[in-house]
Amino acid sequence: MEMRKKRLVFLCLTLALLSSCALDEPMVQTDGEAEITEEIKFVALTFDDGPHAGTTERLLDGLEERGVHATFFLIGSEIPGNEDLIRRMQEEGHQIGNHTWSHIRLAGPSSSQAEEEISKTDALLTSILGKGTYWLRPPYGQVAEGIEVRVPMVKWSVDPRDWETRNTSQVVRAIVEAVQPNSIILLHDIYQTSVDAALEVVDTLQKEGYCFVTVEELLANNDIVPEPGILYRTGTG
Template sequence: MKEFHVLAAALLLLLISLIVSGTGNAVSVSEDSTFDIYEESERLVALTFDDGPKAGMTEKLLDVLKEKGVKATFFMIGSQAEECPELVKRVAAEGHQIGIHTYSHVDLSCLTQEEQKEEIEKSIAAIESAIGTTELKLRPPFGKISGSLEAWLDMPLILWSLDTVDWKGTDAAQIIRETVRDVRDGDIILMHDISEHGAEAAAGMIDELQRMGYTFLTVDQLFACRGIELEDGEAYRRAR
């Protein structure tokens, strides 16, 4: 009888263990669900690229992102989007977010309202011509904005919280090392399509941050996960 009770107790413990184990694996992660991704990893970052698209460089970045399974956000210069419409289409087709970075990479804070509007409207038209969307956000060149711009702009402005300074020609190893050292949960990381070592740095950075438990999202996905809602003309500045 004693052996029976011991066996019964062992079977009960095994059953409880199976139930707990099954519950722990019950959440299925859908590729299309931002919130499932968030549940899987609470360390989130958005990788962003400015100043493209640029033939010969943006393709390399897209190849890296595709290989790593990472979605990013590209803030495009309108004049270059006009020159490289097929690249704009590829960026969109591969699931990346597209924003605008003015038409000619100018300091918007130094322009009149009419000049600001021309820069924005021409940028929107360039993207719309390639992929037909106007659901865009603006990253102002140099991070420069003004009260007059915020007053009339009918889209949010997106700045950044971690600048890799890759445009200075810094080698990939240094970019990776400094980014890994400084990164924090929720960061918006700034890189550039035109960086000489951009693709190599992005590949190494992604590998290192993924090993550290970070998940890469687009800016919109990051905001959705964190409940961030911006009004038109409102600038997102994340304090570090």
């Protein structure tokens, strides 16, 4: 786990240096091997309700340009016709998860209906990407007792309510004011304003020493072995 964290820190430092070069900022000369410090603050950027052809594609372009990995929780019914976008997510190092088939509230339906919503999306992801563990984000962050979930579940600790305001500057401000190391940030990649906000947040927080990783990496950095059926709200549990 410690070696994995050091590799991620080194990657973040490298990306920060490349970003500095891209902005034509002066490079700092160093003698010998650069020291890996503890100043890097890890955070996970997560996106719900996609994929959506126009907005998700633009988001992926922006994340690739910035060297950022995120976690996407996909709605099964939105996947047909967007398979190439999902393959691209996998190829570019993003974590891909399950957000049910039709964004159904798992606190309401019968257990059999809820489990079908989860399994149907899981089967489609498997057919496109291959066998894997596609973590679940329950819609509205809720899941009723009695519903069997065979993978780890992910909630969030920072919710700027981007779906409600659809205002880029408000969303950015809400995230920057609330974020802490090990936060899990909730956004939706189906809104242009949210994509704009996400990329602005990345640029802002990278300058403050934050490194963006997937939820799985965030938990691993804290030596957490994720368990099926457990709902994780931050990188520390």
